[in-house]
Amino acid sequence: MKITLAEGxxxxxxxxxxxxxxxxxxxxxxxAGMEDAAVLPTESFSQIALTTDSFVVTPxxxxxxxxxxxxxxxxxxxxxxxxxxxxxxxAAFIIETGTDTDTLEKIARSMAETAKEAGVLxxxxxxxxVEGDGQVFINTTGVGFVPEGVExxxxxxxxxxxxxxxxxxxxxxxxxxxxxxxIENAVESDAAPLTGMVQELLSAGIRLHAMRDVTRGGLGTxxxxxxxxxxxxxxxxxxxxxxxxxxxxxCGLLGLSPLYMxxxxxxxxxxxxxxxxxxxxxxxxxPYGENAAIIGxxxxxxxxxxxxxxxxxxxxxxxxGEGLPRIC
Amino acid sequence: xxxxxxxxVLSVKDGIARVDFDGNLxxxxxxxxxxxxxxxxxxxxxxxxxxxxxxxxxxxxxIFADLREIMGESDENR
Amino acid sequence: xxxxxxxxxxxxxxxxxLTLMEVCGTHTAAISExxxxxLLPPAIRLISGPGCPVCVTxxxxxxRLIQLATSPNTCVVSFGDLLRVKGSSGDLCSxxxxxxxxxxxxxxxxxxxxSDPHTTFVFAAVGFETTxxxxxxxxxxxxxxxxxxxxxxTALKTMPAVIRTLCKEDNAGGNACTADFVSTIDGFIAPGHxxxxxxxxLFEALAQEVGKPFAVAGFTxxxxxxxxxxxxxxxxxxxxxxxxxxxxTKEGNRDALAKxxxxxxxxxxxxxxxxxxxxxxxxxxxxFAHLDAGSDALTxxxxxxxxxxxxxxxxxxxxxxxxxxxxVCTPESPIGACMVSMEGACYHHYINDRH
Numbered sequence: 001m002k003i004t005l006a007e008g009x010x011x012x013x014x015x016x017x018x019x020x021x022x023x024x025x026x027x028x029x030x031x032a033g034m035e036d037a038a039v040l041p042t043e044s045f046s047q048i049a050l051t052t053d054s055f056v057v058t059p060x061x062x063x064x065x066x067x068x069x070x071x072x073x074x075x076x077x078x079x080x081x082x083x084x085x086x087x088x089x090x091a092a093f094i095i096e097t098g099t100d101t102d103t104l105e106k107i108a109r110s111m112a113e114t115a116k117e118a119g120v121l122x123x124x125x126x127x128x129x130v131e132g133d134g135q136v137f138i139n140t141t142g143v144g145f146v147p148e149g150v151e152x153x154x155x156x157x158x159x160x161x162x163x164x165x166x167x168x169x170x171x172x173x174x175x176x177x178x179x180x181x182x183i184e185n186a187v188e189s190d191a192a193p194l195t196g197m198v199q200e201l202l203s204a205g206i207r208l209h210a211m212r213d214v215t216r217g218g219l220g221t222x223x224x225x226x227x228x229x230x231x232x233x234x235x236x237x238x239x240x241x242x243x244x245x246x247x248x249x250x251c252g253l254l255g256l257s258p259l260y261m262x263x264x265x266x267x268x269x270x271x272x273x274x275x276x277x278x279x280x281x282x283x284x285x286x287p288y289g290e291n292a293a294i295i296g297x298x299x300x301x302x303x304x305x306x307x308x309x310x311x312x313x314x315x316x317x318x319x320x321g322e323g324l325p326r327i328c
Numbered sequence: 329x330x331x332x333x334x335x336x337v338l339s340v341k342d343g344i345a346r347v348d349f350d351g352n353l354x355x356x357x358x359x360x361x362x363x364x365x366x367x368x369x370x371x372x373x374x375x376x377x378x379x380x381x382x383x384x385x386x387x388x389x390x391i392f393a394d395l396r397e398i399m400g401e402s403d404e405n406r
Numbered sequence: 407x408x409x410x411x412x413x414x415x416x417x418x419x420x421x422x423x424l425t426l427m428e429v430c431g432t433h434t435a436a437i438s439e440x441x442x443x444x445l446l447p448p449a450i451r452l453i454s455g456p457g458c459p460v461c462v463t464x465x466x467x468x469x470r471l472i473q474l475a476t477s478p479n480t481c482v483v484s485f486g487d488l489l490r491v492k493g494s495s496g497d498l499c500s501x502x503x504x505x506x507x508x509x510x511x512x513x514x515x516x517x518x519x520x521s522d523p524h525t526t527f528v529f530a531a532v533g534f535e536t537t538x539x540x541x542x543x544x545x546x547x548x549x550x551x552x553x554x555x556x557x558x559x560t561a562l563k564t565m566p567a568v569i570r571t572l573c574k575e576d577n578a579g580g581n582a583c584t585a586d587f588v589s590t591i592d593g594f595i596a597p598g599h600x601x602x603x604x605x606x607x608l609f610e611a612l613a614q615e616v617g618k619p620f621a622v623a624g625f626t627x628x629x630x631x632x633x634x635x636x637x638x639x640x641x642x643x644x645x646x647x648x649x650x651x652x653x654x655t656k657e658g659n660r661d662a663l664a665k666x667x668x669x670x671x672x673x674x675x676x677x678x679x680x681x682x683x684x685x686x687x688x689x690x691x692x693x694f695a696h697l698d699a700g701s702d703a704l705t706x707x708x709x710x711x712x713x714x715x716x717x718x719x720x721x722x723x724x725x726x727x728x729x730x731x732x733x734v735c736t737p738e739s740p741i742g743a744c745m746v747s748m749e750g751a752c753y754h755h756y757i758n759d760r761h
Binding site: 331332357359360361370372373374375377378380381382383384386387388390391392394395396398399 | 407409412415432485510511512513514536537539540543599602603624626628629632635636639640647649650651652653659661662665
């Protein structure tokens with residue numbers, strides 16, 4: 001059935017849409033109340049973590065994922081990056097007329113599966129309908145709780161730290177761009193919630209200083225931000241960057257740099273050098289972490305420097321512009 | 329503007345070659361170079377512009393050999 | 407011998423100061439990516455040349471593309487790089503109502519045209535000798551398939567004439583930026599993919615003419631390092647080296663050259679910042695003029711006040727010596743084409759802190 005403005009009017013059609021498509025998949029006692037607000041139990045915690053993100057990707061479904069999986073994993077990962085245990089998500093939908101309810105069901109189902117994997121409940125939501133041509137936009141806001149003594153921040157990296165990257169660069173961006181440019185390959189989006197990985201690190205007592213997920217803008221952008229926030233210099237070893245041959249060649253074909261290709265299921269963690277071995281082992285044996293590697297070190301100074309296989313050094317900055325693929 | 333990459337020809341049919349770049353499949357026109365399955369070729373923006381006559385490793389050795397002559401070093405010194 | 411030995415040999419160079427020009431924009435990018443600038447001794451200076459088609463496109467060409475892209479039932483088809491180059495007022499990317507399709511290959515334009523006969527498609531045909539064969543084949547296919555709604559707007563350029571100009575004219579591109587800037591070019595890293603098509607013989611003739619060495623290089627570190635080393639040994643001599651033997655032969659790709667010759671002829675071309683140079687470009691032959699979307703006479707070159715791109719691509723000015731570099735002209739807000747292009751000298755100097 002195609003969505004019309006009636007489904008957004010707040011009446012019977014809206015209620016049916018919510019119960020038959022969204023609530024059906026997001027089932028949990030809190031949501032079932034269908035109240036104006038979700039009232040949540042407090043837990044013994046030191047601080048609340050709160051984050052929000054909106055998802056506007058096209059196409060809605062792509063190799064390795066869909067907008068629903070992104071919408072849950074993206075927000076869950078943002079909470080995890082501060083060391084929070086993710087608990088609750090809201091999900092607000094802005095749906096253009098012409099969208100099929102089957103599409104919405106697929107998205108809802110994917111969100112429910114990802115939420116289950118991530119250990120979160122979707123407890124509040126909203127739907128609006130606007131005139132358009134079948135595009136769907138999702139906003140998720142996430143709440144988590146930060147355990148006592150955990151202080152992870154982009155500004156806490158220290159000279160002497162190492163940089164750990166949890167897996168191969170650029171998969172998500174390459175998957176989407178491949179489809180758009182009509183280049184056939186097996187590259188898939190790596191959209192995934194990293195709950196297991198981060199909780200293993202925290203429960204093993206690894207002292208994480210800074211942690212970020214490597215999304216839009218890529219590794220180069222994220223590390224530049226950390227270097228600036230922490231007032232340190234980060235030196236990367238190009239040869240240690242995990243990269244699949246397919247993504248590497250894909251970048252070569254379009255004249256793109258893997259340093260600026262986004263992921264949706266990878267993190268970087270800056271931690272003391274003496275914890276590196278333990279941390280790498282933990283990440284490598286957690287879901288989505290099999291290709292983790294130590295890719296660099298932190299020193300005093302500023303900026304991000306890349307050491308090339310030749311032994312040359314070049315400065316890495318944030319992504320400029322849209323990273324339009326070049327042929328020339 | 330001369331971004332061209334080496335790939336391997338998987339098949340050629342009606343002047344169009346399917347070329348593999350480490351798992352990326354591109355269709356490239358083969359009008360200007362005679363190619364067959366297994367050939368290593370240089371593709372520029374959808375056109376095969378040359379068949380590569382050596383692997384990267386072989387080429388590197390040939391570069392070193394030429395350079396030794398140019399730099400006037402004898403083999404005993406290496 | 408290992409690649410590390412080449413790095414060491416270059417670092418150990420202590421002869422007279424040398425200025426080497428990497429002609430091709432793709433070489434500028436490859437050299438930056440390998441980290442080679444940080445390994446050079448002070449006596450070896452690498453400068454970027456005019457071999458970046460985006461960097462040398464005049465504003466009139468961009469203006470014409472914008473005009474076409476905003477005309478009813480017209481769509482411009484282009485490689486990605488051109489979309490952010492400014493004409494006299496704005497670029498394709500940011501012009502409201504501009505209909506543009508970004509492609510990986512020009513041949514995609516054939517499908518676009520066939521699937522939408524009510525739209526006139528115009529391909530922004532820029533590039534050097536490497537890309538000319540694609541356009542020749544594109545024209546051939548347009549004719550063979552009877553496609554009537556696809557044309558080309560050409561700004562094709564060739565290497566020899568511009569290199570001659572840079573070697574012979576002291577004021578090519580304008581005066582040097584700083585008084586003590588030595589701009590004599592001692593040798594050239596010759597473009598590897600141009601040479602793949604044209605053959606290295608092209609550079610042998612050129613070397614004899616200008617009395618300088620040319621080292622044809624590929625895009626891997628060993629090849630680029632070897633080119634630099636060989637040039638240090640042959641300054642002032644008309645030597646030609648081939649460090650891309652797997653792709654480059656003396657005679658090049660004869661079929662490709664014949665195909666280009668069938669559809670294109672040499673012409674005067676307008677180079678951003680350098681003015682017009684005779685015999686430095688290619689245009690559609692008269693018999694195929696009906697496929698041209700108005701390429702002739704696109705020579706007007708609006709250079710923003712203070713922009714030194716012309717001197718930069720002529721090797722007369724280091725990017726950092728341009729008064730606007732890093733201040734008003736940055737990759738986020740580029741003024742000149744050298745900063746827009748991801749192969750531009752200024753872009754690479756800025757993002758990689760190249761010296």
